[in-house]
Amino acid sequence: MTDQTPPPEPRGVRRLFARTSWPEARFLADVLRTETVGGVLLLLGAVAALIWANSPWGDAYTELGRWVPWSGGEALHLDLDLTAWAADGLLAIFFFVVGLELKREFVAGELRDPRRAALPVVAAIGGMVVPALIYVGVSVAGGGEGVRGWAIPTATDIAFALAVLAVIGAYLPQGLRAFLLTLAVVDDLLAITIIAIFYTDDFSVLPLLGSLVPIALFGLLVQRRRTWWWALIPLALVAWTLVHSSGVHATVAGVLLGFTVPVLAGKGGDGRRPRPGLAEHLEHKWRPISAGFAVPVFAFFAAGVSLRGADLGALVTDPIVLGVVLGLVVGKCVGIVGSTFLLARFTRASLDDDITWSDLLGVSFLAGIGFTVSLLIGELAFGSDGVEGDNVKAAVLAGSLISALLATVVLRKRNKVYRAIALKEQVDLNQDGVPDVYQKPGG
Incomplete structure (x- = not known):
């Protein structure tokens, strides 16, 4: 049996953005294909919203977003309009997939090795701290009224970023693609933590504690490899409802449910390599729904900012707009490149032979595409209506x-x-379907 894991580096040599194993590369390719299609649909949803919101029928778009399909759900805080259902409900599917990704990365992916995890974790933190500082600085200089939106430019939209990467970077090194995906996953973890801690209003502890019961039952079933949809989906809905009622953003329920799913299913036929587990199975089932439906619908309801009659001069000088745009464009770049440079400097690591600092610069700009989660945080900070809410949408769109x-x-x-x-240097495939570059010594 041919070893499909890259050989270790010579002693004392540490490479940043080193190539992953062949199984990891295949998994990354599957993710890229799904997220690329999802990114295109996301873009179409956003463009459709912008066209409709700025057309003579723009009022109909606004009324559609404000329509409340179930007015009788006030007792459970479920008397939500369509815009809120898209943000609180559909994005829970997106964050469930994020939870599965995170669990997989920590158990069987890049983040299981502390040495390999250090780079995307440090880069993600740097790519969030610097944009937040830039936003706060601009906001304070402009009077400080918009400081509560400090987290808006900290997020990276994985679907949008990977879609752009697929169009413009088909030949870029695999290690660079894996870095972007892992960075975005860590970014999502930090973003959902920020939402849970800093953007929770009217917190109620009893519903939150109550949500642990259906989450535990969900976890018990999946740990026993029970994938009964008629049991798992109702448990997930109950958990979502209770988390939403507690005042914590309901998408947190999606992440917690994803964390309960096992990643490994035991040893493979050779007795060494673990077989894919239930997390990968559920991810294959739900990722197309997340990328192909949930996120594009959210984008449709969240991106429709109307510029009819807007004072563009006041818009471009608004501290909120400047802070978000500079945070996404400048902050992400400086944070990711700067933190990676410092990590390389203090650990005496070097870039992989296939990677240059120009590659990293391009990827750091991609990380400045902060569409989905940035719009979500903007709504939590300033609401979906009003001047501030519209300015945030315009800033996120412009910065992205x-x-x-x-x-x-x-x-x-x-x-x-x-x-x-x-x-x-054409890559040949052996009879086992594994490229030679993953098998030859030093590859």
């Missing part, structure tokens, strides 16, 4: 677009270089 354009400029140039290399 600028980041995507800068990433395109940098990475398209790098992609041409890697394409030329790939054409000269």
Whole structure:
């Protein structure tokens, strides 16, 4: 049996962005395909919302978002309009998939090895702290009224970023793609922590404690490998309802449910490598629903900012807008590149032979695409209506677009270089379907 794990580096040598194992590379390829399609649908949803909101029928778009399908749910705080259902309900599916990703990364992925986990964790923290500081600085200089939105530019939209990467960077090194995915997963973990701690109003402890019962029952069933949809889905809905009633954002329920699912299913046929577990199975089931439906629908209801009659001069000088745009475009770049440079400097590590600092610069711009979670935090901080809410939407859209354009400029140039290399050194497949680069010594 051919070993599919890259050989260890020589003693004393540490590489950043090193190539992952072949099974990890295949899993990454599957994720990229799903998220790329989801990113395109997300973009279509956002564009449709912008066109409708700025058309002569813009009032109909606003009324649709404000429609309350169940007015009798006040006792459980479920008398929500469609915009709130998209943010609180559909995004719980997105964060359930995030919870599965996180569990897998910590148990069987990049984050299981503290040495390999250090880079995306440090980069994610740097990519959140610096944008937050920039936003707070701009806000304080402008009077400090918008400080509560400090977390808006800290998030990275994984679907949007991977969609852009798939279009412009087909030949970029696999280690760079794995870094972006892992960084975004860590980013999501930190973002949901921020939401739970800093954007929870009217907290009630009893419903939150009550939610632990259906979550525990859900966990008991999946640990026993019971995938009865007629039992798991009602338990998940009860857990979501109780978390929502507690005042904690309901998407936290999705993450907690994802954490209960086992990752490994035991040893494979060779007695060594673990077989994929229930987490990967559920991820394959729910990721298309998340990327293909939940996130695009949320984008449709969240991105529809109307610029009809808006004072564009006041908009571009608004501290909230400046803070969000600078945080996403400048803060993400400085935070990720700067933290990676410091990590390399103090640990005496070096970039992998296939990676350059220009590649990292392009990826850091991609991380500035802060669409889904940034819009969610913006709604929690300033509401979905009103001038501040609209300004946040416009700022997130502008910052994400600028980041995507800068990433395109940098990475398209790098992609041409890697394409030329790939054409000269074609990768052959052995009979086992594993590229030689994952098998040869030093590969």
